[in-house]
Amino acid sequence: MPKARQRELDLSEFPAGTITEYTTLVCLACIFDIFTKQLNLAPRTAFSEIKRHTPTIAELTSRGAMRPYFDSEEKHPHCPYCGKAKRWLARFDTYCIEGGKTTDAARRALQKKLPKAEDQFVVSEKKSDSGAVFFDWLDTLGRSLDLNDETWLIDASRVYLERREPKTNWDEVFDELRAVRRSSRLSEGWERDGARLFLAPSLYSEALLIQYLVSRSHAHGGLTLEGRLTLMDLTRRLRYSGYLEQLGISERDPGEVFEKLVNHLAATHEWSRVRTGSGSDRVEVAKRSSKKSSKSRKKKAAPPEPEVITTEPVKLHYLIDRRDFLEKVKSVYASYAG
Numbered sequence: 001m002p003k004a005r006q007r008e009l010d011l012s013e014f015p016a017g018t019i020t021e022y023t024t025l026v027c028l029a030c031i032f033d034i035f036t037k038q039l040n041l042a043p044r045t046a047f048s049e050i051k052r053h054t055p056t057i058a059e060l061t062s063r064g065a066m067r068p069y070f071d072s073e074e075k076h077p078h079c080p081y082c083g084k085a086k087r088w089l090a091r092f093d094t095y096c097i098e099g100g101k102t103t104d105a106a107r108r109a110l111q112k113k114l115p116k117a118e119d120q121f122v123v124s125e126k127k128s129d130s131g132a133v134f135f136d137w138l139d140t141l142g143r144s145l146d147l148n149d150e151t152w153l154i155d156a157s158r159v160y161l162e163r164r165e166p167k168t169n170w171d172e173v174f175d176e177l178r179a180v181r182r183s184s185r186l187s188e189g190w191e192r193d194g195a196r197l198f199l200a201p202s203l204y205s206e207a208l209l210i211q212y213l214v215s216r217s218h219a220h221g222g223l224t225l226e227g228r229l230t231l232m233d234l235t236r237r238l239r240y241s242g243y244l245e246q247l248g249i250s251e252r253d254p255g256e257v258f259e260k261l262v263n264h265l266a267a268t269h270e271w272s273r274v275r276t277g278s279g280s281d282r283v284e285v286a287k288r289s290s291k292k293s294s295k296s297r298k299k300k301a302a303p304p305e306p307e308v309i310t311t312e313p314v315k316l317h318y319l320i321d322r323r324d325f326l327e328k329v330k331s332v333y334a335s336y337a338g
């Protein structure tokens with residue numbers, strides 16, 4: 001029987017950050033108990049029903065799983081509800097793929113290659129939007145980092161850059177890297193110099209913003225490459241670096257500035273399509289007119305900027321790997337019947 005490791009899907013064709021993986025364990029003793037005692041099915045019927053069972057997307061991806069599902073980081077997990085171990089526990093692996101130009105071809109090719117028999121894989125779709133995708137991405141990023149270990153700042157910069165420029169080989173760029181700095185030379189892009197990576201001000205500003213967003217619930221203010229920053233400090237730095245002006249953000253109130261910054265990042269899920277530091281046509285209008293003084297801009301009113309959060313629709317494709325589940329159900333049933 002192939003080991004779980006050898007069965008992992010090849011996801012190398014997908015840009016970094018476009019797939020979120022979830023693993024949920026299910027206790028077959030508990031699920032059997034539910035089908036026979038709560039739903040009053042005969043054991044044989046219960047097993048054939050269970051074999052067809054696929055949890056909902058919410059059950060597969062939520063952080064607080066409910067019986068018979070559970071999450072465990074342990075190497076030898078036990079069911080938290082009935083204490084059963086390995087033989088009774090099956091695993092569902094769920095891959096959430098962001099639909100879009102950068103992933104559609106790779107996703108179709110992957111789906112074609114998957115085994116079809118017995119619903120070993122189930123595909124499910126959900127409509128979402130770039131705002132929800134952004135906050136999920138932040139949440140996943142935050143959970144994957146150890147905020148007590150300072151190297152997380154470099155890791156967070158990397159994850160941000162991977163999303164911004166999916167075609168770059170960031171393994172190479174971050175190999176043996178010691179520091180990420182703001183470049184005073186570059187107007188766009190980045191360059192590696194020895195063990196340091198220099199980012200153009202707009203890239204650096206967004207990296208700070210992501211770090212702030214990830215860590216602000218962890219610390220008073222947020223932790224960034226520039227140290228611990230309050231919202232006031234952060235907006236001041238982004239103003240000084242020219243980033244706010246680039247985005248056409250003229251508000252003074254840190255709360256309002258922050259809202260606009262977050263809206264900017266949430267406006268599209270494919271950051272690689274956005275030119276660094278300019279979010280949309282709307283922003284381009286603001287940028288051009290900002291060459292004049294801010295007063296004349298207000299009067300000369302380029303089309304008024306809508307205050308609503310603009311997001312774009314995103315289709316999420318969930319790929320549910322049921323192979324381990326099917327195998328375990330069969331072996332448990334065999335031991336029952338035998």
Ligand SMILES: [Zn+2]
Nearest residue numbers: 027030079082
């Ligand atoms: Zn159990």
